Amino acid sequence: MKILTANRLTDGEAVWFSAAGLWAETIDGADAVADKDGEARLEAIGRRAYDDNEVVDVNLIDVNVVGGVIQPLRLREVIRAAGPTNRLDLGKQARSTANAAA
Numbered sequence: 001m002k003i004l005t006a007n008r009l010t011d012g013e014a015v016w017f018s019a020a021g022l023w024a025e026t027i028d029g030a031d032a033v034a035d036k037d038g039e040a041r042l043e044a045i046g047r048r049a050y051d052d053n054e055v056v057d058v059n060l061i062d063v064n065v066v067g068g069v070i071q072p073l074r075l076r077e078v079i080r081a082a083g084p085t086n087r088l089d090l091g092k093q094a095r096s097t098a099n100a101a102a
Contacts, residue, residue: 001063003030003070004042005077006055014080014092015055017045023055026092027070027081032063 004017005027015023016030024030033039039060046058062073072078083092 001032001034001065002039002042002060003027003032003063004046004058005030005061005080006046006049006058009053009056017042017049023049027072030063030070032065032070 006015006017006023007013008015008023013025015025016027018024018029019031020029031042033042042060046055046060049055050058061077063077064071064073072081081092083090083094088094
């Protein structure tokens, strides 16, 4: 499975394209696809958002969905989903609604 991720251009925040059709600050509701057509659709959305100067560093990333929870496969993406590793009082993991990405 794959999801679309990027960094929001206005503030650098890691974001994920959601099933609701918006860029979300958490990975929870990311639009996960399992086929080439879905990947092509997400890539087109990412290209359009990049061209419109909404986001940068647009990438499709590999994930597993276990019990409805999206889990990135690469450590880099686990960190991006959770926030900084040096202080737990900063980033996404400091938010009261944060879900563990690991």
